[in-house]
Amino acid sequence: MNKFLVDANLPCYFSLWNNEEYIHVRDINPQMKDSEIWNYAKKYNLTIITKDSDFSKRIIINEPPPRIIHIRFGNLKMKDFHEKLTKIWQDVYEYSKINKLVTVFNNRLEAIN
Numbered sequence: 001m002n003k004f005l006v007d008a009n010l011p012c013y014f015s016l017w018n019n020e021e022y023i024h025v026r027d028i029n030p031q032m033k034d035s036e037i038w039n040y041a042k043k044y045n046l047t048i049i050t051k052d053s054d055f056s057k058r059i060i061i062n063e064p065p066p067r068i069i070h071i072r073f074g075n076l077k078m079k080d081f082h083e084k085l086t087k088i089w090q091d092v093y094e095y096s097k098i099n100k101l102v103t104v105f106n107n108r109l110e111a112i113n
Helices: 036-043 052-063 076-096
Strands: 002-007 020-022 047-050 068-071 101-102 108-113
Touching: 002 052, 002 076, 036 047, 036 052, 052 068, 052 101, 076 101, 076 108
Parallel strands: 002 020, 002 047, 047 068, 068 101
Antiparallel strands: 101 108
């Protein structure tokens, strides 16, 4: 089973991620720095879900784990964000199993193995 670490820049009470597969940074330590998030995800074999491009840049030069899901929708109302992500989440989830980086755009997914 895949497990995920949801970055503080994403909603913590999001029904899509409201189960035992998802841990939110705010539930661990809301003050965690990117390097601490990275190390925590690596230690516990978690995929980081984030809007922060620093993780995407870091994964290019580092071997996984952790894996990264980088959401790049831009600013959306929470309802629109939830609807959009819910529609494509199964594909994102499957891509994340076999790729070290999955980038989620408004109109497409990109992955780097």
